[in-house]
Amino acid sequence: MREAISLAERGLYSASPNPRVGCVLVKGDQIIGRGWHRQAGLPHAEIEALNDSVADPAGATAYVTLEPCSFYGKTPPCADALLSAGISRLVAGSTDPNPRVSGSGLERLQTAGVEVITGCEQEACAELNPGFFSRMLKGRPFVRVKMAMSLDGRTALANGESQWITGHDARADVQHWRARADCVLTGIGTVLFDDPQLNVRLAQEQFQKLGHEIARQPTLAIVDSNLRTPSKARLFEAERPVLIYSQVPANSGLHPACEVIKLPGGEAAEGINLQAMLEDLARREINEVHVEAGAQLCASLIKGGLADELLLYIAPHLLGADARSLFALGGFTRMDERIEFEFAGTKQVGRDLRLQLRPG
Secondary structure (H helix, E strand, C coil): CHHHHHHHHHHCCCCCCCCCCEEEEEECCEEEEEEECCCCCCCCHHHHHHHHCCCCCCCCEEEECCCCCCCCCCCCCHHHHHHHHCCCEEEECCCCCCCCCCCHHHHHHHHCCCEEEECCCHHHHHHCCHHHHHHHHHCCCEEEEEEEECCCCEEECCCCCCCCCCCHHHHHHHHHHHHHCCEEEEEHHHHHHHCCCCCCCCCHHHHHHHCCCCCCCCEEEEECCCCCCCCCCHHHHCCCCEEEEECCCCCCCCCCCEEEEECCECCCHHHECHHHHHHHHHHCCCCEEEECCCHHHHHHHHHCCCCCEEEEEECCCCCCCCCEECCCCCCCCCHHHCCCEEEEEEEEECCEEEEEEEEC
């Protein structure tokens, strides 16, 4: 199963909107086939493993990180393919949260006499697809909020200067997190003040060196209540869909790459209903959202219970009390009002420290 997980990771940047899945076929004590899902519309991991098989798979065990599908989509059901191949045993990391599957693939195999075991390395298998699971179970994408700060919790000087809080290695690391996301989300304040590109700047050779499939540019989403995004902003330099979530309809002054989605108001950043925005992104088959925004939008996501993970880079320097704070959070009068997180991972990246935190 750990080999299957490693295979699934090879689709980290390319499998979406489908889940990242790996499959290993074992006969006796020998691996006879390996496969992973490379891209939507291409064969699923189970089919890749069957095609890769160097021996007759009849009587073999299939180790797969996610329950085999049981319906016709862009490809035929994998459960049927495994049955036709004569698989006698299936070990699945987790059941599929997709209501169209959700146990029916396992049931089909069991009914046909295949021994089925579930829950092997379940946590690690589910961790491959936090966005797919969130979209299926919550109706919204998995939201990862990236921030960078000094040791004293500051993100920029009082005048707004912030290049660079972190070092080169940390900034390069962020590129990989952007690449695995389906959507990069920012706010109009960041667009107007920093004029960022917010694109993936990894060369094809870098992906191949990592053993991964080639990435695509993720969709860009902007929270912009009054449509102030400049048509000459640098974020339009990359070819990708650009979604603007607004409270007003589109106008002729926008860049032609933009699609404006008018949403009802809310109490969050820029007056946009962030829950409605995320639900719209889910309908567009967005699994993971990578947020690079200012203190207000990030705080709104956290206060709204919409931030599933913080990706926090800490640089070993101090910026002082007058510098800008990490989140626009305030109004706490008691310690029991604080917002709790748990450490999910720590890693030194160059001279900086990267923390992954999830709501406690």
